[in-house]
Amino acid sequence: MILQSLNRCYERLNARGEIAPEGFESKEIPFVLVIDAQGNLVQIDDTRSGAGKQRIVGAYLVPSAVKRSVGIAANLLWDTAEYVVGLVREGGNPVRVADQHAAFRARIAELLSRTQDEGLLAVQRFLDADPLVQVEADPKAPELRQGNPNLTFRYVEDVASVPVCLRPAVIEALSQTAPTDTEVQAFCLVRGESDTTARLHPPIKGVWGARTSGANVVSFNLDAFNSYGKTQSYNAPVGERAAFAYTTALNHLLRKGSRHRLQVGDASTVFWAEEGSPFEDIFAALLGGSEPDDPKRGIDVVRDWLSAPVTGAYRDVEDDTRFHVLGLAPNAARIAVRFWQVGPVREFSGHIRQHLADIAIAAPSFESPYLPLWRLLASTALKGESKNVVPNLAGDTMRAIIAGTEYPAALLQAAIRRARAEQARKDQNGKSVSNVSYPRAALIKACLNRQARLRSTSDKELLMSLDLENRDPAYRLGRLFSALERIQSAAQPGISATIRERYYGAASSSPASVFPILLRLKNHHLAKLDSAALKAWYEKLLGEIFLGIGPDFPRHLDLPAQGRFAIGYYHQTQDFFTRKSPTDSAAANDSTQGD
Template identity: 40%
Template sequence: MILQALTRYYQTLADRGEISPPGWNEVRIAYALCIREDGTLEQVISTQTEQKKGSKTVIAPQAMELPAPVKRSSGIAANFLWDSSTYLLGVDNKGRPQRALDCFKAAKELHENLLSQVSTPAARAILAFFQTWQPEQAITHPALAHCLDEILSGVNLVFRFNGTYIQQDSMIRKAWNEHYQAAGDGPSMVCLVTGKYGPVESIHPAIKNVQGAQSSGAALVSFNAPAFCSYGKEQNYNAPTSKYAAFAYTASLNHLLADWEHVHHVGDTTVVCWAKCGGNVYQDFMGWFSFGQSEPSYTLEELQSALKNLCAGNTVELNEELLDPDMEFYILGLSPNAARLSVRFFLKNSFGAFLRNVQAHQQRLEIVRPSYDKSDTISLWKLLSETVNQNSRDKSPAPNLSGDVMRAILTNTCYPVSLLNGVTLRIRAEHAITPGRAAILKAYYLKNPNPDIPKEVLTVSLNPDSCNIPYNLGRLFSVLEAIQSAANPGVNTTIKDKYFNSASATPAMVFPVLTNLAQKHLKQLDPGLRTYYNKQLTAIFSKLGENYPSHLNLPQQGSFQLGYYHQTQARFEKKEEKENV
C-alpha cells in the first residue's frame, strides 16, 4: 500500500515535471571541480546557495539532477559524475588512505566503462582527469587550498567543464540512461507494486533526511536475517519489487523528505504528507492546521474560511489552486531504526475527512486559558511536550507516543492510554495543571468516556452547577489555596505544593486538615474578603456529602484536577475584570 501510493505519486510528479526521470535523482552538491580538456583541475567553486530552512535562511549545498546514487553498505561502489572526495579525488580525512585509493580506482573504472565510447569534449575531459589525477597531490593542490577541510569532510562534488556541468552533456546522459536500464541481474518475478512480470531489485535505493536515521540513508524495505526470509529467497526478493517501482517509490519519498517546508517532526517521528494530484497547497494547508506550521503567504482569515468550507465538503480556491475535500490524501510517519526505517503510521483518507478529524480533536481540546495565552489551538508538538519534564536534558516524548497520538487524531479514534499516563505523571511530579494538561484531560475523557468522570465536568470553563463530588473537591482545593494566599501575600509555598497529590487521591485524610487551616487564615482577612470566601465555601460544601471520599480512582482524580483548574482560572478572570474596571 505504501509503495504503491508512493509509486503513483512519482508518476504524478513526473507528469508535472517536478521530479527527476528514472535513473536520476536530486543530489545536494557543495563544490564543483572545474577541469580543462586535458583533465587538469583548474579550480574548485562553491555551489552552495542561500536557502530557507524553516524560519531561517542558511547556506546549504545546491540540489542538482544527477545519476541516481548507488546503494552502499560497507563495500566500495562509485557514483557516476558525482561523489565525495574519497571517490573523485582519492583522499579524505577518515584515516584510511588505502581505502580512499581503492574508491578512486572504482570511480575511474566506472567512468572509463561508461564514457569510453562517448566522443564529446566533456567525456574526454573526464577520462583525462581520471587518467592523470594523482591522489597524493590533493593535499597540496592550489585549487583545493581554500576549501580543503570541507571537501575532505565528505561533501558531494561534481564535475564542471567549459562553463557547464558535465551531467548536462546529452551524449553522457544517454550513456548513463543505457547503463541504468541494462544494469541489474535480479530474477524475473511478479512485482508486488506494479503487478508486472520482470527482473526485480535485490537492494533498493536509500531513503535520506529522516530525523535520527543514518545520514547516508536508510532502507524502507530490507531483509537482513534468515528469520525474515522464506521459500529460499534472499534479501528483497522476499518482497519482489521491479527496478522501476524501487526507483519510483524511493525517488518520490526522498523528494518529499527533501522539502524542508513540508516535513514535520513529532517526537522521533518524521512526517510527510501528499495529495494524489500533487501540488503544495494541500501540504501547506495540512501543515498549518495539523502541525502548527505558520504559512505567511495566507492570512489567518483566508485559512479559517477555507477550513470551514472544506469541512463542510465545499471546494475552495487558495493561492490560485483548487482544494478538493474529496481528494485522496496520504500521511506517512517514519522513525529511525539503525540502518532501517520503522513505519509509525500510514494513513489514507480524503483531504476533507482528515481536516474534520483534526477539527474534532481541536474542539475537544478547547478550554479556558489565561489572558497571556493568545494561541487559538494547541499544536501537536505542544500537546506532546506536556508529557515531558521540561527540566530534563532530553525533552523528547516517549518513542511510541507521538505516532499513537497522531494516528488517533487523524483517524478520530480513542487517544492512547500512554497520553493520559504521561500527563498524570507530570501533574503528580510538578503539582501543576497547565492549560495544555487540562485540555488533554478534557479531550481524553470526551473521546474515551468513563462513568467516573461525567460530561458535566468536561466543559471549556467552570461549571458551578456540577454536583460531581471529585470535581467540587478540586474547586474546594483551589478556594482553600486562594484563602491561604490572601492571608499570606507573597507566600512561596502553598498547600498545592504539599497536599495536592494526596488531596486528589485520599480526600478524607487531607481535607479536614486543610479546612481547619483555612479557618485560621480567614480570621486574618478583612471582613469583606472573609465574607467573599465564605460564600464560595458554602456554595461548594452544599454540593458535597457529609463525608469526604476515602479514595479517588484515576478518572475521579482527573475530575478533581479539572475542577481545580476551572476554579483557579475563574478566580484569575474575576481579578482581571476588577483590574480593567
C-alpha cells in the same frame, strides 16, 4: 499499499517537474570541478552560500547513489574527493583510496563504451592527467582534504552551467543500460508489471534518529527473514523502477525544509494528497509539528481555516481528494512504520476539527487559543521538554487525532502523573509552575471528553470554562482545592508556597486524607482577612461548591476522576481571573494564575 501510494506520488511530482527523473537524485555538491576539453582543471566552483550553521550547499541532479556500507562502490560522475580524485585525508588509508579511485574511473570507462560525449571525454582526460596534482594546486585543496566533500564535473563549454552528468548524450547513454546476467526479472508487486527486481533498495534519509547514511523501509538482511530459498529483496519482488520511484518520493517528502513533513515526537511524519488540494499547505500548521522558534506560529492559519466554511474561502468538508499520512520512526538498521492513514480530505478535516474542539479550554490572556501538538505532548514530559516525551506516545496520539479514535490511555496517565509530580516545580525565573498548566488541562479535558463520547458513558462532558452546573464530586473537589488555595493567598499575600505545593498530589488521589486538614487551615486563613465582605464572599463560594460533594470525602479517586479534579481546579483558578466581583478585587491580583 504504502509503496504503491508513494509510487503514484512520484509519478505526479515527476510529471510536474518537481522531483528527480528516473535514475537521478538531488544531491548536495559543495564543490564542482570545472574542466576544459583537454582535461585541464580550470577552477573549483564553491557552491556554498551563507555562513556557519546557516550555510547552504548547492544541490544538483546526479545519477542515483549506489548502495554501499564497508565495501568499495563508486557513484557515476560524482562522489567524495577520495573516489573522484584519489585524495587521501589525514589518517586515511592510501591503498583503499587508490582502489576507490580505480572503481570511479572504471565506471567512467564503462559509460564511454556507450557514448563519446565531448564533456565525458574531457572528464576522462582529466582523470588520465593525474587529477590529484591539479586539485592540490587549487587554494580550496585543504578544505577537500579535511572534509572529503562530494564533487562533480562541469564542462567549461557548457554555458548553462549544468554538470556533465546532465548533458543530453550522457542521459541518453544512462537510459540504455542493459540487464546483466545477475539481474532477475519478476512481476513487480508495486507497479504490477514485469521488471528487474531490485536486490537492494535505495536508502531513506531524513528520518529523525535513524542513521545519517540512510535506512530502509524494505530489507531482508538476516537468514531468519529468508523464505523458499529467496534472499534479500527477492522475498518481495519490487522492480527497479518502483524501488527508485517510492524511495525518491519519500526522500523528497522528508527533505530539509519540506512543507510535506512535520516531526511528532520520534515519528517523522510525511503527508501528501493524490491531487492538488489546499489542505496539503495547511495540514502541518493545523497540528503544529516540531517545536518552532515562534510558539505562536500558525495561529492565523488555524483561525482562517476554522472560519473558511463560513466565509466560503475553502470548503474542505466537501473535498473528496484522497489524502495520505505516514509516520516513520527509527528501528535499528530499518525504518519502522509508526502509523499509516489514508482517506478523503473531508475525513481528515473533520477529525482535526474535532481534536481542536476537544482540546479547547479557557486560556490565560497571554496564551494562544490553538495549542500545537508539540506543546500538548511536552506537557506530559519531564520539565516540559519535547525530548522527554515517552517513546511511541507521540505517534499513538497522532494516529488517534487523524483517525478520530480515542487518545491513547498512556496520554491521560502521563498528563495526570506530571500534574502530581510537578506540584513543587519552579521555572527558570523561580516562579512556581502550576500543576495543571494550560496545555496539560487541555489535554486532560480532551482525553476525558473523547473517552466519554466514544464509549457512550453517562459522564458529563467537560466545558471550556467553569461549569457551575457540574455536580461531579471529583470536579467539585478540584474547585474546592482551588478556592482553598485562593483563600490562603488572600490571607497571606506574597506567600512563596501554597497548599498546592504540599497537598495537590494527595488531594487529587486521596481526598479524605487531606481535605479535613485543609478545611481546618481555611478557618485560620479566613480569620486573617480584614475585609468582612471578602470573607463572606469566600464563605458563599465554598458553600456553593460543597453542594456537589456530599457528606463524606471520597477515600480514593480513580484516574478519570483525578482528571476531572484537575479540570475543576483549572476552571476555578482561571475563573478567579476572568470573573471579578467588587468584593474579590483584593484576590484578583494574586499571582497564582496558571501558566
